[in-house]
Amino acid sequence: MAKRIDVSGLSAYYGSFRAIDDISMTVEPRSVTAFIGPSGCGKSTFLRTLNRMHEVTNGGRVEGKVMLDDEDLYGPGVDPVSVRRTVGMVFQRPNPFPTMSIYENVAAGLRLNGDHRKKDLDEIVERSLKGANLWNEVKDRLNRPGSGLSGGQQQRLCIARAIAVEPQVLLMDEPCSALDPISTLAIEDLIGELKSRFTIVIVTHNMQQAARVSDRTAFFNLAEVGAPGKLVEIDDTERIFSNPTVQATEDYISGRFG
Amino acid sequence: MATETPPATAASAKGATRKGDRIFLGLSRGSGITLLAIMAAIAVFLTWRAALAIGADEANFLTSFEWDANADPPRFGIAVLAFGTVVSSVLAMVLAVPVAVGIALFISHYAPRKLAAPLGYVIDLLAAVPSIVYGLWGALFLVPHLTGLYTWMDTYLGWTGLFTYHGGAARSLFTVGILLAIMILPIVTNVSREVFRQSPKMQEEAALALGATRWEVIRMSVLPFGRSGVISASMLGLGRALGETMAVATVLSPSFLIKASLLEPGGGTFAQNIAAGFKEAGSTGRDALIASGLVLFVITLLVNGAARLIIARRKEYSGANA
Numbered sequence: 001m002a003k004r005i006d007v008s009g010l011s012a013y014y015g016s017f018r019a020i021d022d023i024s025m026t027v028e029p030r031s032v033t034a035f036i037g038p039s040g041c042g043k044s045t046f047l048r049t050l051n052r053m054h055e056v057t058n059g060g061r062v063e064g065k066v067m068l069d070d071e072d073l074y075g076p077g078v079d080p081v082s083v084r085r086t087v088g089m090v091f092q093r094p095n096p097f098p099t100m101s102i103y104e105n106v107a108a109g110l111r112l113n114g115d116h117r118k119k120d121l122d123e124i125v126e127r128s129l130k131g132a133n134l135w136n137e138v139k140d141r142l143n144r145p146g147s148g149l150s151g152g153q154q155q156r157l158c159i160a161r162a163i164a165v166e167p168q169v170l171l172m173d174e175p176c177s178a179l180d181p182i183s184t185l186a187i188e189d190l191i192g193e194l195k196s197r198f199t200i201v202i203v204t205h206n207m208q209q210a211a212r213v214s215d216r217t218a219f220f221n222l223a224e225v226g227a228p229g230k231l232v233e234i235d236d237t238e239r240i241f242s243n244p245t246v247q248a249t250e251d252y253i254s255g256r257f258g
Numbered sequence: 259m260a261t262e263t264p265p266a267t268a269a270s271a272k273g274a275t276r277k278g279d280r281i282f283l284g285l286s287r288g289s290g291i292t293l294l295a296i297m298a299a300i301a302v303f304l305t306w307r308a309a310l311a312i313g314a315d316e317a318n319f320l321t322s323f324e325w326d327a328n329a330d331p332p333r334f335g336i337a338v339l340a341f342g343t344v345v346s347s348v349l350a351m352v353l354a355v356p357v358a359v360g361i362a363l364f365i366s367h368y369a370p371r372k373l374a375a376p377l378g379y380v381i382d383l384l385a386a387v388p389s390i391v392y393g394l395w396g397a398l399f400l401v402p403h404l405t406g407l408y409t410w411m412d413t414y415l416g417w418t419g420l421f422t423y424h425g426g427a428a429r430s431l432f433t434v435g436i437l438l439a440i441m442i443l444p445i446v447t448n449v450s451r452e453v454f455r456q457s458p459k460m461q462e463e464a465a466l467a468l469g470a471t472r473w474e475v476i477r478m479s480v481l482p483f484g485r486s487g488v489i490s491a492s493m494l495g496l497g498r499a500l501g502e503t504m505a506v507a508t509v510l511s512p513s514f515l516i517k518a519s520l521l522e523p524g525g526g527t528f529a530q531n532i533a534a535g536f537k538e539a540g541s542t543g544r545d546a547l548i549a550s551g552l553v554l555f556v557i558t559l560l561v562n563g564a565a566r567l568i569i570a571r572r573k574e575y576s577g578a579n580a
């Protein structure tokens with residue numbers, strides 16, 4: 001169910017601009033790893049290299065290696081489409097399919113994987129919505145459009161959609177940045193529950209959030225605007241927030257910059 | 259700086275308000291009223307003439323196949339024209355819309371930028387070709403080259419009764435439909451392309467991240483988003499096809515008959531019939547043509563109303579959170 005991610009020597013480009021440089025790290029299965037760092041240091045870019053979404057942007061290019069257990073995601077003959085079915089993603093702004101009902105949103109990924117029988121689908125949709133702590137709020141209006149939900153509910157709907165296909169890894173790019181504090185708490189609780197089943201990587205701007213939800217924290221930084229982002233250090237969250245090895249991490253965490 | 263600007267403009271605007279605003283107000287109000295008055299006058303005039311003609315009509319205006327509007331007593335009906343207009347336009351839409359949507363998707367989502375831009379430009383150009391040029395091309399090129407297709411259709415689809423063909427020039431409603439399809443293709447393509455291009459990136463990425471292929475992304479997010487836009491584009495095309503005059507008049511060999519086979523010459527459309535008959539028509543004849551023109555107007559209104567209904571029914575799912 002959950003797999004280990006092993007990144008080595010990874011750089012990503014937009015055209016000729018190198019956005020991140022030579023990143024290596026390991027992400028343990030069934031854990032939450034948080035990415036923190038100042039804006040523009042390449043957190044989103046790095047996250048998107050982990051499910052091969054980076055290359056869909058114009059000029060997007062990747063060098064280096066990403067292993068998912070013993071599968072090389074950038075190996076020859078690897079289909080990015082199948083990578084994305086194994087590594088799910090939740091975006092900064094909730095993006096349910098507006099033309100689909102709540103039910104169809106959750107079933108969307110399953111339908112891509114082939115024909116599921118109605119009964120199985122019903123079951124998986126219910127299980128996924130329960131898994132996203134949304135079932136009780138929407139069970140009476142599964143056939144209503146997903147765009148009618150509140151922002152926090154929409155984001156949980158997107159999480160349900162992502163976990164419905166049983167990915168190995170769940171990537172989240174600032175999933176709470178567009179939400180109010182209560183919805184944010186709901187998502188944070190949810191992340192705590194989901195980590196028993198998935199490998200979770202979350203980008204966050206909010207250091208309290210990183211401290212609350214993650215087991216490991218990676219700090220990214222960039223030397224100056226226009227320079228590529230680099231991984232400064234990755235360690236147990238407790239250590240990063242109490243006693244980081246690198247001075248820059250401490251400066252960032254104590255609010256001295258960023 | 260920025261905070262000082264508004265009072266300054268407000269003050270200078272105040273000085274100019276009196277005269278400038280009043281002149282502008284008077285001008286715009288005056289031209290608005292004039293325009294309304296002219297339109298009302300035209301409507302009254304046309305309706306009155308049409309009513310005169312229909313009153314004098316000895317045949318049933320809606321169901322009769324005859325058109326002897328210059329005879330005494332006049333006998334005419336719009337059945338053949340309504341049939342020809344609707345059939346050729348609907349045929350044009352059925353042929354053009356799938357192709358247009360395909361081209362639009364290719365330009366917006368498949369073609370590399372270097373190819374997409376010139377392709378879009380060429381299609382823009384095609385939309386600007388005058389319809390008489392299409393008509394001439396239709397008569398000189400399309401008509402002689404369609405006999406092969408017609409013979410083939412007669413062999414394999416003749417059993418339906420709709421596509422029997424007994425030789426002769428291909429100056430039928432079907433040819434008109436094909437020509438109209440080609441004529442409305444650019445406008446339908448252009449509008450659809452603009453709609454697809456605005457499809458929200460967020461939803462496309464959502465589909466991609468679920469493991470959708472390019473076509474699945476289009477099916478899940480681009481097409482549903484573009485649906486009402488494509489409907490509008492099709493209606494725009496249909497409107498053009500319904501009212502197209504010169505191209506139809508150039509290609510069709512008209513007659514006041516409704517034939518089961520679309521491949522047989524004959525039939526007619528409102529616009530083509532008006533263009534063909536107006537010069538030689540007497541006073542009642544002209545009024546009869548005006549009456550038929552009003553019917554075309556009503557049909558166009560109905561088509562637009564139907565399109566609005568279809569679009570409104572899907573509004574709830576239209577992407578409010580994009």
Ligand SMILES: Nc1ncnc2c1ncn2[C@@H]1O[C@H](COP(=O)(O)OP(=O)(O)O)[C@@H](O)[C@H]1O
Pocket residue numbers: 014017019037038039040041042043044045046057226229
């Ligand atoms: N689509 C893009 N095209 C070109 N440059 C981009 C694009 N997206 C991001 N960048 C650049 O890549 C760098 C890293 O961006 P990003 O990964 O979004 O940072 P973060 O998520 O940490 O704020 C920034 O300098 C940004 O300007």
Ligand SMILES: [Mg+2]
Pocket residue numbers: 043044045
């Ligand atoms: Mg970001």
